[in-house]
Amino acid sequence: MSYAKDMPDLSHGGHGDEADAAAVNALRSAVMRLSRRLKHQRVDESLSPTEMSVLGTLARSGSATPGELARKEHMQPPSMTRIVALLEAKGLVRLEPHPDDRRQKVVSQTEQAEAMLDESRRKRNAWLATLAEGLDDEEWAKLRAAAPVLEKLAHL
Amino acid sequence: MSYAKDMPDLSHGGHGDEADAAAVNALRSAVMRLSRRLKHQRVDESLSPTEMSVLGTLARSGSATPGELARKEHMQPPSMTRIVALLEAKGLVRLEPHPDDRRQKVVSQTEQAEAMLDESRRKRNAWLATLAEGLDDEEWAKLRAAAPVLEKLAHL
DNA sequence: TATTGTTATACTCTATAACTATA
DNA sequence: TATAGTTATAGAGTATAACAATA
DSSP: OTTGGGOTTOSSOOOOSHHHHHHHHHHHHHHHHHHHHHHHSOSSTTOOHHHHHHHHHHHHHSEEOHHHHHHHHTOOHHHHHHHHHHHHHTTSEEEEEOSSOTTOEEEEEOHHHHHHHHHHHHHHHHHHHHHHTTSOHHHHHHHHHHHHHHHHHHHO | OTTGGGSTTOSSOOOOSHHHHHHHHHHHHHHHHHHHHHHHSOSSTTOOHHHHHHHHHHHHHSEEOHHHHHHHTTOOHHHHHHHHHHHHHTTSEEEEEOSSOTTOEEEEEOHHHHHHHHHHHHHHHHHHHHHHTTSOHHHHHHHHHHHHHHHHHHHO
């Protein structure tokens, strides 16, 4: 750990000690395992985790172009094309021409998507609550406090 | 939220209010996005996130049979067969016959794997530290506190 | 020329089903 | 018969490269 003493006053960029390394390890490992399980314990049979994620992003932003969605979800444009097409086929998003730029399109969620998200949230809670029964209150509180940070991290 | 008043004294199984729902949402969304990015920002070019995860598990447990590894990683045995074969081809694990049961095998990490994990931790810190520069100290502290909990959750 | 989105294609990871060897 | 692991195969998700339309 020789570099720690060489960078004494990084105001908040200096997350690099051993506790941080352990956290990084746990984080990466947990993220991989959870993502694998999420694919299976999916709450809505017909929707993949990515489709759910895109729908969530859309719900927050109101509407967006495919390119914006791809950037927000950190995927490549062709992948987003496919996701949007799937969601449209399921009646969960609407595609309209962009008012100012005829190359672009505007994607927005349908009423059906909104209802589905509500229902889905209920089911998700049931699953997660079951999983969370293995956590005590203190652990759950830590997780809840970190959730928005994790989300921010994923968007950085 | 009608059920809250119907289940007044669940000691710690009652994670189900709106703040929890928001946390669940953020958690799922962040996990999916991060896992996708982890596949690309991988620190060691030749190792997939899953291979890294298995190696990490192996480092903690010392050695294990393929079946045990599959259960711990929440994957199916055939998938683990493939991962173990890849790791063996890279000289990172060793396969030995099980002393008591000739159906089973014992997987253990090599010295090379140990060295690789050390090197990898350094690189990972660099990547995460870069990402974490967008977090303030308080956010990072929350994340660090939650990391072991996330790991526990992923194993439940 | 640069940018948005799409099409065509290939790769990686993982699962299920069927099989082999051992208990 | 039941269990551990493997082989064969298929499917989902995503990427890159090449392309079309528009700016």
